[in-house]
Amino acid sequence: MVRMKNRWLLFEVIFEDDKILPLPKPEKGSTSGGKKNDKIDTDHFNDNDPSGNDAGFTIITSRQFSSSSTYLTTREINHALRDSVCHNFGDVGIGWVIGSLSVKYFSPFTNHGILRVSREYYHIVWGALSFINEVRGRSCLFRVIHLSGTIKKCQLAAIELDREQILTRRTMAESRGTLIRRVLLHRLIFD
Numbered sequence: 001m002v003r004m005k006n007r008w009l010l011f012e013v014i015f016e017d018d019k020i021l022p023l024p025k026p027e028k029g030s031t032s033g034g035k036k037n038d039k040i041d042t043d044h045f046n047d048n049d050p051s052g053n054d055a056g057f058t059i060i061t062s063r064q065f066s067s068s069s070t071y072l073t074t075r076e077i078n079h080a081l082r083d084s085v086c087h088n089f090g091d092v093g094i095g096w097v098i099g100s101l102s103v104k105y106f107s108p109f110t111n112h113g114i115l116r117v118s119r120e121y122y123h124i125v126w127g128a129l130s131f132i133n134e135v136r137g138r139s140c141l142f143r144v145i146h147l148s149g150t151i152k153k154c155q156l157a158a159i160e161l162d163r164e165q166i167l168t169r170r171t172m173a174e175s176r177g178t179l180i181r182r183v184l185l186h187r188l189i190f191d
Helices: 074-097 119-131 151-190
Strands: 006-015 102-107 112-118 138-148
Touching (some): 006 119, 006 151, 074 119, 112 119, 119 138
Antiparallel strands (some): 006 138, 102 112
């Protein structure tokens, strides 16, 4: 048995508009677990397949969110990444990475994600990530933060990054709080 050697990339999506978007909310009728009890909406089939094959249909579950939502999902990142590989490296590039490429984790709250790719072709995926400049109509930049041989080391790097961001935001909030207290104290004294 041959072991597959993979590389894990921790990446960040930086949006140009830098808006804080609403948190994802499921549509009405979805279940809390989202696993076995999802109702299947069979009204949405892809009838655009010119060959007439039934293999072209897609089933939309109620667990999936509405298309008007503004946050990213792993599926959208996966599609954007595959399109970028195909556009920039051609059919050969997509053929090399298609079997091992998968986005394992993406958080729409922190805009950090982890993806897996074969060890031989991680540089192609890294390049394709760098070439993505728009996802769902929003200008963005993908930045690779960490490259690792195991998912555990990638997760530890993500945790360390989150800790640094929390400490930075906490110190910013404390400095704002100190400034607000000074202004309020100044108003109390001189008013």
